[in-house]
Amino acid sequence: MEEEIDEELEEEIDEDLDEDFEEDTDDEEDTDDEFEDEETSREIVAPGEVLSEDMENFIPGRGTILNKKGTKIISVLVGLKQIKKNYINVIPLNGFYTARTGDKVIGIITDKNPVKYRVDINAKYNAILKPRNTVKRSKMRRRGKSSHNLNTERFDIGDVIVAKVISADRLNNPELTIVGKYLGKKMGGIIISIDPPKVPRVIGRNGSMIKMLKSLTDCNIFVTQNGRIWIKGDKIKKERLLIEAIYKIEREAHTRGLTDRVEEWLQNEKEKRGIK
Numbered sequence: 001m002e003e004e005i006d007e008e009l010e011e012e013i014d015e016d017l018d019e020d021f022e023e024d025t026d027d028e029e030d031t032d033d034e035f036e037d038e039e040t041s042r043e044i045v046a047p048g049e050v051l052s053e054d055m056e057n058f059i060p061g062r063g064t065i066l067n068k069k070g071t072k073i074i075s076v077l078v079g080l081k082q083i084k085k086n087y088i089n090v091i092p093l094n095g096f097y098t099a100r101t102g103d104k105v106i107g108i109i110t111d112k113n114p115v116k117y118r119v120d121i122n123a124k125y126n127a128i129l130k131p132r133n134t135v136k137r138s139k140m141r142r143r144g145k146s147s148h149n150l151n152t153e154r155f156d157i158g159d160v161i162v163a164k165v166i167s168a169d170r171l172n173n174p175e176l177t178i179v180g181k182y183l184g185k186k187m188g189g190i191i192i193s194i195d196p197p198k199v200p201r202v203i204g205r206n207g208s209m210i211k212m213l214k215s216l217t218d219c220n221i222f223v224t225q226n227g228r229i230w231i232k233g234d235k236i237k238k239e240r241l242l243i244e245a246i247y248k249i250e251r252e253a254h255t256r257g258l259t260d261r262v263e264e265w266l267q268n269e270k271e272k273r274g275i276k
Contacts, residue, residue, distance in 0.1 A: 044093070044254065045075045051088050058083070063090030079197075080254055093254060097123045097196040097226040099174035103165045104183075106191060106228035107176065109155045117155060119163070122193060122226045125173050129155075129163065133177035153184060160186045162224070182222075189220075189232035192243055194250045196227035201253040202246060209249065209259050216266045217242040237275060241266070 045051060051073045052058045060066055061084070063077040075081075079090040099105070099121065107119035107127060117129040134153040155161065162183050163176040178184045194202065202223050203210050214221055219233035219242045229246060233239040245266055252258055270276075 043081045044079070045081050045090060046078055047076050049075045051075055051081060051090075057086060058088050059086055061087035061089035063092060064088055092197040094195040095197055097121065099123055099127065099165050099168040100225075101165055101168050103168075103225040105163055105165060105176070105226040106186070106222075106224045106230060107161050107163055107226075109157050109159045109161065112155065112157060119161070119176060121163075121174065121176075122196070122228055123174070127163075127165070127174040127176050129161075129176045129178070133166070133175070133179060135179060153178065155185065160191060160230075162186055162222070162230070186230055189230050190239055190243070192229050192231065192246065194227050194229065194246065196225065198250045198253045199223060199225060199227060201249050201258065202229065204259055209262070212259060212263050213242060213245060213266075216263065216270070217245070235275075237273065241269060241273070241275060244269075 051064060053072050055071060055073075058073060060073045061082075063075060063079060064073050065076055066072070067074055073088050075090045077090045077092045078094070079092040082089040082091050097105075105121045105127075107121045107129075109117050109129075110120050110126060111118040115130065119127040119129050121127045134155075161178055163178050164180055164183060165174050166177045168174040201209065202213075204212075210221060210223065213219075217233060217238045219231055219238055221242065222230040224230075231239055231242055233242065245262055248265065249258060249262060252261070255261075
């Protein structure tokens with residue numbers, strides 16, 4: 001009897017994981033790759049640099065401010081100048097992660113007490129995970145009948161989790177939940193970090209980059225908005241190749257034609273290293 005239940009549970013978990021990967025790939029495809037936007041120039045600007053004095057046709061957007069006289073649009077970031085409609089923006093080349101409601105993040109448990117966990121999410125402030133936001137519903141099947149149990153997940157300091165931001169503002173620490181598909185404790189695999197502003201480049205327009213990375217390295221890859229990436233492959237040399245490719249993307253994020261260039265690099269490296 002126990003063996004029969006275990007087999008059914010294994011099949012159900014595998015099915016859920018497959019669905020989760022498909023669902024998260026769809027989410028990734030919706031991410032805009034502003035670095036490849038035709039309206040984003042290759043001009044790198046610095047804080048204090050004047051971007052425009054044409055106040056009749058342009059408005060300061062993200063990463064910009066007006067001077068005191070209101071006659072010039074000035075950059076406040078190191079990044080790429082972007083003109084979108086009548087807005088002048090600066091797309092940052094590096095920076096801290098700023099939590100936004102709905103973001104998926106990879107976090108590390110850094111402290112715990114009976115009422116909450118503190119989670120490092122690669123941001124200026126730690127996030128909070130309360131026990132009520134760790135309740136998961138598990139499904140058991142016995143001879144054609146199903147039942148549901150509610151379980152509160154428990155974590156130790158150092159555990160890695162995938163979570164969703166459910167609240168974020170300037171006055172309070174971001175709050176997380178692990179209730180939802182593909183959220184919860186991560187077992188195995190490798191976690192790496194890149195600059196959060198470079199995340200869209202790893203995903204690519206319509207998911208083009210991440211699909212190519214998965215296809216050429218045979219690795220699972222899960223990218224989150226806080227710049228952390230979970231990788232798991234069947235061979236360490238494939239995982240190492242994927243990590244090198246991701247860091248190459250991060251270094252060359254400000255350049256055009258990056259997907260084709262990384263694809264060519266991967267194919268050449270596979271041949272050099274004898275990876276099939």
